[in-house]
Amino acid sequence: MVRKLIRTGPSPAIAYSLIAALTLCLLLLGGYVVRQAEQRVTQIQQVEAVGMLSQKRAELESRINSVLYLSSTLSTYIAVNPQEDMQRWYNLSKEIVKEAPLVRNIGLAPDNVMRFVFPLSGNEKALGLDYRKVPAQWPAVERAMKTGEMTLAGPVNLVQGGRGLIGRTPIFTLDGTDSRYWGLSSVVIDYDGLLEGVGLSEQVGEFTIAIRGKDGNGEKGELFFGREDTFANALAKLEVYFPNGSWVVAASQATDTRMSLVWLRVLSWALPLFLCLALIIMYQLYRFALTQSLTDSLTGCDNRRSLMHKMEQLAALHPRTGQGFALLFIDLNHFKEVNDTHGHHVGDELLRQAAKRLRMQVRQSDSLARNGGDEFILLLPSMGLDGAGKLAGKFEALIAEPFKIDDIEISISASVGYAIFPTEVQTADELMNLADARMYERKREKKAVEAVSKKDEVIAES
Secondary structure, three states: OHHHHHHHOOOHHHHHHHHHHHHHHHHHHHHHHHHHHHHHHHHHHHHHHHHHHHHHHHHHHHHHHHHHHHHHHHHHHHHHOOOOOHHHHHHHHHHHHHHOOOEEEEEEEEOOEOOEEEOOOOOHHHOOOEHHHOOOOHHHHHHHHHHOOOEEEEEEEOOOOOEEEEEEEEEEEEEOOEEEEEEEEEEEEEHHHHHHHHOOOOEEOOEEEEEEOHHHEHHHOOEEEOOHHHHHOOOEEEEEEEOOEEEEEEEEEOOOHHHHHHHHHHHHHHHHHHHHHHHHHHHHHHHHHHHHHHEOOOOOOEEHHHHHHHHHHHHHHHHHHOOOEEEEEEEEEOHHHHHHHHOHHHHHHHHHHHHHHHHOOOOOOOEEEEEEOOEEEEEEEOOOHHHHHHHHHHHHHHHHOOEEEOOEEEOOEEEEEEEEEOOOOOOHHHHHHHHHHHHHHHHHHHHHHHHHHHHHHHHHHO
């Protein structure tokens, strides 16, 4: 089996199956490598996004909560001292603004009507504002009143212009043992200044940023910064906490860096397909070379090497099968004269036509080989002496029929010798020698007959 594989190579079905299996394995391996690379890139991006968002979140929380903490001192003072003391309010507000540059203004709204604003310059429009008449802000005020806790609303468009975050603290005073709602203290944080101070824009480096949770409603809140698709394609999301509310900030890739992996994916497909094509071409070249090494290029018959291999196989199988075989040597007489008279191209065509005639008379299991020059060898499995003798005579008669080449009628003859394995000989080499010897013996007989015929013709002419 191994020797046969070495001699003939794998069959096309086996070879193409192996090539297809190898290609499929390489494609699967390439796909796995690309997926791993994509996952790795995504993991790196996620780590970078989380790191960037963590920094921004810390800065946002620090700035917002520091302002709200400072503003709570004013609310505490009023809760303890509910009587109107404009100068005291002014002094406290001035200190808060001094410590927190992000504060645009501080307001006090007894009974939800703005009565005090600091600084007044630029904020005059806020005085007299009745929250109950501002639909955009009243829900947040109402929530603060109900919960009794500080809330952060916004960002909102301010009546005095610009946008701001409004931290509102409901103020309750004690009337004996009863708690009475006094009104609101509010601190307006410069929204744009906050984002600028944190270095937050819709694109930070290679990431797009978006924030949702207007009025501190967290994940369920309205998007107020960036684009919705940032959340849809978020690499990372973090929650920004402040008193009684939160925002959710998200980061997604600004540009699809996975496009950098396109070439890797292309290579993962192209290389296996290229290898597949290369292997197919190599196998085709191998089959062509093998065919050339086993085939006579002029007639298309087997060559001597191929026929010897088949004969050795039949001889090796005889002990198991008990089947013998015949070997016929066929020599074309006067072939040299055809070449000398009409040229080699006519001689080559004569060989092709002779091979065609012989092939048409043999079985599918038989093997016809050109032995070089004007000799052919025919291997006949399961053929005995009687059958080989009859076939030898048939071939001699067949070759004796005239050939027509380029409007030239050419007549030649053939000498056939044969031998039978294992009836007459015990080895393949002995079989070859015996058949060859009988062929030359037959050739001599024909020459002798032709010599007598020519002698008789000469006598008859004289």
